[in-house]
Amino acid sequence: MSGSNSVDRDLRRRAEAVIPGGMYGHQSVALLPDDYPQFFASGEGAWITDVDGRRYLDFMCAYGPSLFGYAHPGIDAAYARRLGQGDVLTGPSPLMVELAEAMVAMVSHADWAMFCKNGTDATTMAMMAARAQTGRKTIVLARGAYHGAAPWCTPRPGGTTAEDRANQVFCAYNDIASLEAAVASAGDDLAAIFAAPFRHDAFVDQAAPDPAYARRARDLADERGAMLVVDDVRAGFRVVRDCSWEAIGVRPDLSTWGKCIANGHPISALLGNDRARSGAASIYVTGSFWYAGAAMAAGLETLKLVRETDYLERIQTLGERLRAGLADRASAAGFGFRQTGPATMPLFLFDDDPDLRKGFCWSSAMLAHGVYVHPWHNMFLCAAMNDADIDFALDAAEQSFQTLKMQAHDLPPVEKLAFLAAR
Amino acid sequence: MSGSNSVDRDLRRRAEAVIPGGMYGHQSVALLPDDYPQFFASGEGAWITDVDGRRYLDFMCAYGPSLFGYAHPGIDAAYARRLGQGDVLTGPSPLMVELAEAMVAMVSHADWAMFCKNGTDATTMAMMAARAQTGRKTIVLARGAYHGAAPWCTPRPGGTTAEDRANQVFCAYNDIASLEAAVASAGDDLAAIFAAPFRHDAFVDQAAPDPAYARRARDLADERGAMLVVDDVRAGFRVVRDCSWEAIGVRPDLSTWGKCIANGHPISALLGNDRARSGAASIYVTGSFWYAGAAMAAGLETLKLVRETDYLERIQTLGERLRAGLADRASAAGFGFRQTGPATMPLFLFDDDPDLRKGFCWSSAMLAHGVYVHPWHNMFLCAAMNDADIDFALDAAEQSFQTLKMQAHDLPPVEKLAFLAAR
Numbered sequence: 001m002s003g004s005n006s007v008d009r010d011l012r013r014r015a016e017a018v019i020p021g022g023m024y025g026h027q028s029v030a031l032l033p034d035d036y037p038q039f040f041a042s043g044e045g046a047w048i049t050d051v052d053g054r055r056y057l058d059f060m061c062a063y064g065p066s067l068f069g070y071a072h073p074g075i076d077a078a079y080a081r082r083l084g085q086g087d088v089l090t091g092p093s094p095l096m097v098e099l100a101e102a103m104v105a106m107v108s109h110a111d112w113a114m115f116c117k118n119g120t121d122a123t124t125m126a127m128m129a130a131r132a133q134t135g136r137k138t139i140v141l142a143r144g145a146y147h148g149a150a151p152w153c154t155p156r157p158g159g160t161t162a163e164d165r166a167n168q169v170f171c172a173y174n175d176i177a178s179l180e181a182a183v184a185s186a187g188d189d190l191a192a193i194f195a196a197p198f199r200h201d202a203f204v205d206q207a208a209p210d211p212a213y214a215r216r217a218r219d220l221a222d223e224r225g226a227m228l229v230v231d232d233v234r235a236g237f238r239v240v241r242d243c244s245w246e247a248i249g250v251r252p253d254l255s256t257w258g259k260c261i262a263n264g265h266p267i268s269a270l271l272g273n274d275r276a277r278s279g280a281a282s283i284y285v286t287g288s289f290w291y292a293g294a295a296m297a298a299g300l301e302t303l304k305l306v307r308e309t310d311y312l313e314r315i316q317t318l319g320e321r322l323r324a325g326l327a328d329r330a331s332a333a334g335f336g337f338r339q340t341g342p343a344t345m346p347l348f349l350f351d352d353d354p355d356l357r358k359g360f361c362w363s364s365a366m367l368a369h370g371v372y373v374h375p376w377h378n379m380f381l382c383a384a385m386n387d388a389d390i391d392f393a394l395d396a397a398e399q400s401f402q403t404l405k406m407q408a409h410d411l412p413p414v415e416k417l418a419f420l421a422a423r
Numbered sequence: 424m425s426g427s428n429s430v431d432r433d434l435r436r437r438a439e440a441v442i443p444g445g446m447y448g449h450q451s452v453a454l455l456p457d458d459y460p461q462f463f464a465s466g467e468g469a470w471i472t473d474v475d476g477r478r479y480l481d482f483m484c485a486y487g488p489s490l491f492g493y494a495h496p497g498i499d500a501a502y503a504r505r506l507g508q509g510d511v512l513t514g515p516s517p518l519m520v521e522l523a524e525a526m527v528a529m530v531s532h533a534d535w536a537m538f539c540k541n542g543t544d545a546t547t548m549a550m551m552a553a554r555a556q557t558g559r560k561t562i563v564l565a566r567g568a569y570h571g572a573a574p575w576c577t578p579r580p581g582g583t584t585a586e587d588r589a590n591q592v593f594c595a596y597n598d599i600a601s602l603e604a605a606v607a608s609a610g611d612d613l614a615a616i617f618a619a620p621f622r623h624d625a626f627v628d629q630a631a632p633d634p635a636y637a638r639r640a641r642d643l644a645d646e647r648g649a650m651l652v653v654d655d656v657r658a659g660f661r662v663v664r665d666c667s668w669e670a671i672g673v674r675p676d677l678s679t680w681g682k683c684i685a686n687g688h689p690i691s692a693l694l695g696n697d698r699a700r701s702g703a704a705s706i707y708v709t710g711s712f713w714y715a716g717a718a719m720a721a722g723l724e725t726l727k728l729v730r731e732t733d734y735l736e737r738i739q740t741l742g743e744r745l746r747a748g749l750a751d752r753a754s755a756a757g758f759g760f761r762q763t764g765p766a767t768m769p770l771f772l773f774d775d776d777p778d779l780r781k782g783f784c785w786s787s788a789m790l791a792h793g794v795y796v797h798p799w800h801n802m803f804l805c806a807a808m809n810d811a812d813i814d815f816a817l818d819a820a821e822q823s824f825q826t827l828k829m830q831a832h833d834l835p836p837v838e839k840l841a842f843l844a845a846r
Contacts, residue, residue, distance in 0.1 A: 062511045161560050266711075
């Protein structure tokens with residue numbers, strides 16, 4: 001039974017009938033190895049169980065939301081308690097004010113907060129607030145950076161128009177000359193410079209922000225009277241207990257948050273300083289569930305854990321042990337194995353692997369050994385992981401490097417990633 | 424104590440510091456009478472309690488999400504049970520397939536479903552799917568219709584650009600000649616015709632859809648190879664147990680859902696037929712929490728109640744009793760009092776009341792008598808209401824019409840709605 005994926009296959013067949021393409025968005029497995037499960041039955045702590053009963057140590061953490069582990073008793077109890085008093089009502093509850101106060105107290109640059117549901121809501125609101133504040137339209141973005149999936153920013157063009165992408169100028173992340181050129185081309189119409197806290201693009205090595213680049217972005221925004229936006233939806237609270245660029249001493253005007261601020265309960269946020277307040281107050285943005293209390297109760301509980309526990313030091317230490325252990329094992333097996341990104345948000349790529357066939361083979365072997373890794377997207381550690389989990393992952397990795405070594409000379413091309421070779 | 428609003432006032436002061444403008448979006452009370460509370464402590468069934476301890480029979484139902492009542496034990500238990508197994512995971516749970524199957528089985532025009540979080544997500548995805556399907560850009564919308572709060576559709580221009588509103592042509596709702604002219608002006612670029620299920624614009628009388636208008640919209644879409652979209656985010660399941668235009672025999676290609684499909688738990692949906700499937704499969708849309716199981720479990724439980732109970736007939740009967748009773752009382756007091764919209768989603772306006780000063784006075788009196796009505800937005804009935812609640816509302820109304828009668832000759836202008844008189 002444990003080798004069967006019959007439940008997953010049956011669900012995929014049913015999904016094919018009632019969901020376009022069988023699945024959509026970032027949780028579609030269309031671009032993952034064929035043996036990756038599409039559907040999961042449950043999650044607990046750092047582990048997930050697929051619908052065929054196989055358990056995995058999960059280095060995706062739901063693509064970020066799980067910071068303290070799945071089905072966290074304390075956080076979920078706060079959510080459920082608030083459900084008992086009513087969740088969405090005809091107005092917000094006091095929890096909205098408390099959560100705004102808590103975020104503002106924790107994030108150095110922030111004087112105010114607005115809550116929403118998707119990370120994309122927060123980035124879209126950042127763009128609108130910056131345009132309203134400055135009375136200008138042009139935004140500068142780094143080429144390839146993910147800022148959400150609305151028509152203005154979704155990474156694939158299907159269903160979008162040229163007008164959706166108007167008033168955007170692109171630069172190369174960490175390239176000061178390119179940033180300066182983009183800002184110059186915006187002329188006197190620069191509304192905002194958007195920045196990822198580090199380069200966490202898919203399919204490529206991650207890159208820490210060059211502090212000189214971050215400072216130049218800040219200075220250029222100041223010179224031009226524009227807003228600097230740090231999009232911390234993905235990285236928030238996995239780099240520092242503050243906006244991620246606080247670690248390099250640069251404070252944005254606006255920052256966007258989501259994913260793990262309520263440990264996976266649905267809430268996101270736009271934070272801003274007083275320079276950006278009147279613009280933010282002038283935009284009309286809303287959603288049916290934005291004022292609901294339960295996710296805010298879970299957020300307050302999550303922020304308490306962020307403030308009062310050593311979760312960050314623990315996942316940094318675990319991430320460094322994992323990184324060192326993987327480096328040793330890859331090297332012993334003779335592979336060039338690049339680990340980039342913060343230790344808490346690693347991405348793994350093999351040298352000389354343009355269509356990721358080595359990555360697919362190794363990741364599939366990890367999966368077979370009970371460790372869920374992603375072959376081309378940054379991963380996430382969570383505070384429910386422990387040393388035994390890292391040992392488990394390293395044992396799986398050692399065996400997976402051996403599997404790859406045996407098969408490396410004869411790996412089939414990865415047809416579904418053929419587009420990568422064309423880049 | 425019961426007359427004090429000191430807790431609300433204190434929360435507003437704190438909110439003013441940490442939320443731009445003190446509050447934003449549709450749950451800001453900025454355009455409501457000054458005595459309306461901004462913050463609520465709890466909700467149970469059809470009743471809400473504000474932070475100063477006053478209880479109200481709530482005819483807003485959280486602006487729609489509460490269809491079976493606040494803190495519904497059965498629906499919330501389904502949510503909490505799923506929380507215990509993990510909510511957001513590294514992939515969807517089988518509940519996503521089950522919910523898609525349930526929606527498709529209930530909504531006649533639909534062959535597939537995609538889930539998201541905001542109503543605005545669903546309408547934006549409808550626009551993208553229609554553009555992808557047709558390879559065209561222009562959408563026809565009714566002037567003044569609300570389809571969400573993204574840059575392309577938000578009702579106020581702050582922070583939006585002309586390009587955000589490109590490729591849009593407007594017509595007058597229920598005006599066939601105007602619709603035909605809008606479609607003609609789109610030439611060979613018509614991607615979609617959007618329609619509200621009935622005219623539920625704010626500040627004006629609601630209007631049932633003219634079946635001839637709806638049929639013409641369907642025919643025009645067919646002639647031009649465009650998509651017909653019915654935006655049922657607000658009205659879904661309060662008109663029929665199907666897409667609302669099924670009641671007049673017109674099936675769209677795409678329909679959008681939200682608010683009450685999980686009785687207020689955060690989930691929305693785009694539904695479509697096979698004509699629209701490949702376009703929908705080609706767009707990249709996603710969100711961190713879109714695949715989470717708990718709201719889907721609550722959705723399945725809600726849909727079961729929609730299918731298996733007489734909730735709809737009950738709220739229709741209650742709504743008709745309310746309507747008849749209010750008409751009698753308004754008439755006895757000598758007021759021209761217009762009640763429009765479906766009985767389950769009424770809107771009340773007084774004759775000869777351009778800045779709504781009568782409406783504000785009467786609504787404030789209703790509030791003081793423990794009934795929460797809205798002076799300019801459509802309201803909602805829920806299945807937790809009963810005959811005693813309607814009696815309670817009618818008693819409050821009788822007294823409130825008397826209050827208005829005493830004050831009507833000397834009402835102050837409503838400064839905050841002065842823009843209405845300028846229309």
